[in-house]
Amino acid sequence: MEAVxxxxxxxxxxxAGPTPLFGAYGIVKRFGSFTANDGVDLEIRxxxxxxxxxxxxxxxxxxxxxxxxxxxxxxxxVTHKGDIVQLPNPEAARQLxxxxxxxxxxxxxxxxxxxxxxxxxxxxxxxxALADRIARLGIDYGLHLEPDRPVWSLSAGERxxxxxxxxxxxxxxxxxxxxxxxxxxxxxxxxxxTVLERLRQEGRALLxxxxxxxxxxxxxxxxxxxxxxxVVGTCNPREETARSLAAMMVGNAVRAVTPQExxxxxxxxxxxxxxALPAPGLHATALRDVSLSVAGGEILGIAxxxxxxxxxxxxxxxxxxxxxxxxxxRLDGAPVGALGINARRRLGAGFVPEERxxxxxxxxxxxxxxxxxxxxxxxxxxxxxxxxxxxARDLARRVIEAFDVRKAGPDPAAGxxxxxxxxxxxxxxxxxxxxxxxxxxxxxxxxxxAAAAHIRQAVIDLAARGAAILVISQDLDELFEIAGSIAVLxxxxxxxxxxxxxxxxxxxxxxxxxxxDAAPAPAP
Amino acid sequence: xxxxxxxxxxxAPVLDILSPALAFAAAVVIxxxxxxxxxxxxxxAFVTYFVAPLSEVWSLQEIALKAAPLxxxxxxxxxxxxxxxxxxxxxxxxxxxGLAGGWVGVxxxxxxxxxxxxxxxxxxAGALAGAAYALIPAVLKVRLGVSEIxxxxxxxxxxxxxxxxxVRGPLRDPAGYNFPQxxxxxxxxxxxYLMEGETLHAGVLIAFLAVALAAVVLAHTLFGFEVRxxxxxxxxxxxxxxxxxxxxxxxxxxxxxxxxxxxxxxxxGKIGQLQPEISPGYGFTAIIVAFLGRxxxxxxxxxxxxxxxxxxxxxxAQIDLKLPLDLTRAFQGLLLGLVLGADVFARxxxxxxxxxxxxxxxx
Numbered sequence: 001m002e003a004v005x006x007x008x009x010x011x012x013x014x015x016a017g018p019t020p021l022f023g024a025y026g027i028v029k030r031f032g033s034f035t036a037n038d039g040v041d042l043e044i045r046x047x048x049x050x051x052x053x054x055x056x057x058x059x060x061x062x063x064x065x066x067x068x069x070x071x072x073x074x075x076x077x078v079t080h081k082g083d084i085v086q087l088p089n090p091e092a093a094r095q096l097x098x099x100x101x102x103x104x105x106x107x108x109x110x111x112x113x114x115x116x117x118x119x120x121x122x123x124x125x126x127x128x129a130l131a132d133r134i135a136r137l138g139i140d141y142g143l144h145l146e147p148d149r150p151v152w153s154l155s156a157g158e159r160x161x162x163x164x165x166x167x168x169x170x171x172x173x174x175x176x177x178x179x180x181x182x183x184x185x186x187x188x189x190x191x192x193x194t195v196l197e198r199l200r201q202e203g204r205a206l207l208x209x210x211x212x213x214x215x216x217x218x219x220x221x222x223x224x225x226x227x228x229x230x231v232v233g234t235c236n237p238r239e240e241t242a243r244s245l246a247a248m249m250v251g252n253a254v255r256a257v258t259p260q261e262x263x264x265x266x267x268x269x270x271x272x273x274x275x276a277l278p279a280p281g282l283h284a285t286a287l288r289d290v291s292l293s294v295a296g297g298e299i300l301g302i303a304x305x306x307x308x309x310x311x312x313x314x315x316x317x318x319x320x321x322x323x324x325x326x327x328x329x330r331l332d333g334a335p336v337g338a339l340g341i342n343a344r345r346r347l348g349a350g351f352v353p354e355e356r357x358x359x360x361x362x363x364x365x366x367x368x369x370x371x372x373x374x375x376x377x378x379x380x381x382x383x384x385x386x387x388x389x390x391x392a393r394d395l396a397r398r399v400i401e402a403f404d405v406r407k408a409g410p411d412p413a414a415g416x417x418x419x420x421x422x423x424x425x426x427x428x429x430x431x432x433x434x435x436x437x438x439x440x441x442x443x444x445x446x447x448x449x450a451a452a453a454h455i456r457q458a459v460i461d462l463a464a465r466g467a468a469i470l471v472i473s474q475d476l477d478e479l480f481e482i483a484g485s486i487a488v489l490x491x492x493x494x495x496x497x498x499x500x501x502x503x504x505x506x507x508x509x510x511x512x513x514x515x516x517d518a519a520p521a522p523a524p
Numbered sequence: 525x526x527x528x529x530x531x532x533x534x535x536a537p538v539l540d541i542l543s544p545a546l547a548f549a550a551a552v553v554i555x556x557x558x559x560x561x562x563x564x565x566x567x568x569a570f571v572t573y574f575v576a577p578l579s580e581v582w583s584l585q586e587i588a589l590k591a592a593p594l595x596x597x598x599x600x601x602x603x604x605x606x607x608x609x610x611x612x613x614x615x616x617x618x619x620x621x622g623l624a625g626g627w628v629g630v631x632x633x634x635x636x637x638x639x640x641x642x643x644x645x646x647x648x649a650g651a652l653a654g655a656a657y658a659l660i661p662a663v664l665k666v667r668l669g670v671s672e673i674x675x676x677x678x679x680x681x682x683x684x685x686x687x688x689x690x691v692r693g694p695l696r697d698p699a700g701y702n703f704p705q706x707x708x709x710x711x712x713x714x715x716x717y718l719m720e721g722e723t724l725h726a727g728v729l730i731a732f733l734a735v736a737l738a739a740v741v742l743a744h745t746l747f748g749f750e751v752r753x754x755x756x757x758x759x760x761x762x763x764x765x766x767x768x769x770x771x772x773x774x775x776x777x778x779x780x781x782x783x784x785x786x787x788x789x790x791x792x793g794k795i796g797q798l799q800p801e802i803s804p805g806y807g808f809t810a811i812i813v814a815f816l817g818r819x820x821x822x823x824x825x826x827x828x829x830x831x832x833x834x835x836x837x838x839x840x841a842q843i844d845l846k847l848p849l850d851l852t853r854a855f856q857g858l859l860l861g862l863v864l865g866a867d868v869f870a871r872x873x874x875x876x877x878x879x880x881x882x883x884x885x886x887x
Contacts, residue, residue: 031530318763319765320762320763340765340767341762341763341764341765342764342765345765351763353763355759358757358759358760359757359759359760359763360760360763361757361760362753362756362757362760362761363757364756364757365752365753365756365757369749372746372749373753373760373763373764374763374764376746376749376764377765382745382746385745385746385747386744386745386746387744387745387746387749389744
């Protein structure tokens with residue numbers, strides 16, 4: 001095995017400066033014929049926040065999993081203080097002082113904070129001793145947690161604090177953070193940055209993975225940039241602009257989104273009138289008297305932190321949940337509250353749900369079958385109930401060409417596409433139908449910069465052709481980039497929409513956090 | 525050391541055919557060991573099980589006659605299983621279909637004149653009764669959320685006891701010396717034989733046509749797409765505007781209709797009258813057939829023939845080699861286990877990885 005052979009190879013020297021705390025040299029990881037990491041070198045020193053940047057599919061997750069012992073490299077070595085170490089499993093990584101805060105939390109919803117922490121701690125540490133340590137960490141780092149609260153009642157920021165506390169209880173020397181701010185409000189992110197800076201000052205090393213270039217520029221003085229599995233450069237992000245960093249990641253200059261120029265709004269095309277829906281489940285959110293109106297040519301952005309009713313609002317708009325009052329939802333003036341999703345599609349609406357895999361697309365089915373999935377009511381893809389496979393393939397091909405979807409094979413399963421490419425496919429599938437109303441939930445979540453720009457531009461162009469567009473997004477930068485006006489969804493209640501030129505990120509951020517006194521006042 | 529299952533990114537079509545073939549070979553080898561342990565020459569047993577039934581005209585017909593109801597029922601069940609609905613009540617639908625269709629046969633007994641409509645009426649009655657009976661657990665599930673596994677299974681016993689009551693009571697042949705059986709059907713109420721003087725009847729053709737129709741529906745219609753999407757990605761199916769409730773009712777009706785049709789085909793074909801037992805467990809064996817055939821109609825056709833072959837071969841082995849019937853059942857179970865196991869190898873690379881158990885992705 002390569003790993004064994006490389007053991008006998010001389011320990012690689014640090015390229016410059018002192019011996020790094022952790023190093024990864026010549027890391028190659030292959031999955032079948034696909035090379036996820038191709039000769040990656042990475043050095044992390046004590047007392048630094050090191051950024052790992054790259055598009056989706058650039059190999060960041062693979063590298064991170066190798067460092068945390070979840071994957072073993074095909075070739076290459078990991079060193080700790082200059083000595084080669086083996087990381088066959090996360091336990092071994094933890095022994096060496098490597099801790100990880102995952103992007104998707106691994107918490108048991110029905111257990112309390114303390115129980116969730118105790119789950120991963122040694123058995124002898126429990127009860128009072130553990131509660132004391134949680135409390136001490138809380139004071140030391142400003143990571144306040146109530147040990148007896150059940151996790152389902154906590155916000156994303158609080159949940160992340162549990163993950164961080166779990167990690168810190170093991171006194172890690174290196175903390176790997178995967179997209180830590182993707183679910184946080186601006187205020188929660190600020191609190192996180194304070195904690196991270198504190199950890200750095202204590203001499204710990206942090207590996208910070210993020211799409212948000214502004215954060216990276218603020219937190220980190222060294223960044224390693226991956227592209228297509230290879231290191232394309234290391235730099236000091238503070239000496240770069242967000243644009244130049246993005247350009248390094250995608251390999252060519254990112255095209256900026258052209259905003260709407262003096263949009264002339266048409267007549268109202270989508271309207272919600274005091275839509276009220278009970279919560280569909282224990283941990284779901286009820287919608288309370290949600291009203292909104294989107295005119296042709298307008299892009300309305302709905303900001304909000306995940307779990308404040310976005311999924312419920314999307315389902316009510318799409319018809320996956322019917323409204324009790326048929327007048328509560330109107331498409332081009334017609335009451336559609338009682339109609340299902342296909343009837344709404346036939347009236348000219350299109351929908352892109354948040355979850356690509358399993359909601360917007362069936363991952364095990366081919367792209368042409370996925371074209372059929374949402375377009376069978378509106379495109380001539382069937383005749384007398386029989387599928388016309390040629391027509392479905394043709395539609396898929398047109399989406400693929402118009403949206404530059406990269407794929408392997410002529411008609412591969414949707415699940416084999418990378419996140420950004422599948423997102424381009426499911427967005428393109430709807431936009432090619434020229435919908436009069438498009439509702440799109442988290443249009444660029446977890447999508448690389450180039451694909452995100454492509455999707456946003458397509459949405460803006462669609463609005464320019466007279467469609468009414470509702471964008472639900474947690475990404476404020478995105479909303480300020482494309483939306484003409486912004487409303488905030490908090491706990492199932494929607495604030496009044498204000499023109500995005502007349503408000504600020506801070507004002508919207510406060511509303512997202514639920515402070516009702518911060519009306520979306522026009523910026524000074 | 526631990527075993528890692530890594531999904532194959534691209535599935536080689538040859539593996540889809542090779543893996544069940546290899547599983548069958550492995551089952552034959554293990555079966556041979558079991559036979560040897562019972563003191564019988566494995567070579568003799570192999571000939572009796574797999575060669576002899578294929579070398580005589582009568583036994584070939586018997587295989588087809590056994591495979592037909594299995595394929596018909598399993599094809600119906602495939603619609604349910606593809607949609608992740610666990611209907612295990614096909615035995616009951618089979619019995620109710622046989623009873624309802626047989627009732628038409630009994631009621632028209634001795635009718636004079638134009639009787640060409642009798643047989644079609646029996647087949648339609650059997651299919652409709654099976655479908656209606658299958659809709660009971662479907663409606664209970666859709667309306668009240670009752671587990672279809674329990675209700676469909678329990679209704680099997682209701683159906684069996686209903687048939688038992690009917691042939692001892694209202695449908696008993698008055699001139700039958702109190703035997704629990706109906707009158708023998710008129711010729712107009714029997715499925716015609718395909719060849720003079722042989723046992724093969726038209727039910728085999730009905731089963732074959734139904735399987736072919738199901739293959740087309742599953743692969744080429746929007747309804748078949750709906751069934752596949754609901755099973756593979758329920759949320760995506762809702763996004764496609766497919767209704768859970770409507771689909772549940774549809775696939776149960778299809779599965780019940782197919783089993784009911786199989787029931788009346790058996791009654792109007794092989795048996796020719798109603799009696800307390802009309803099924804040697806076809807409805808349950810068909811569950812094995814459905815999964816052996818990987819829930820695809822062509823696969824089910826092959827699987828039904830294989831199971832029928834081992835059943836007929838097993839009867840021969842019982843007579844010629846004094847091997848117990850349980851051995852046949854054990855072999856069929858073994859075959860199912862191995863085929864499903866081989867599927868894992870077809871879908872995943874299996875790698876032996878040094879190190880402890882796979883770590884939980886928690887800090």
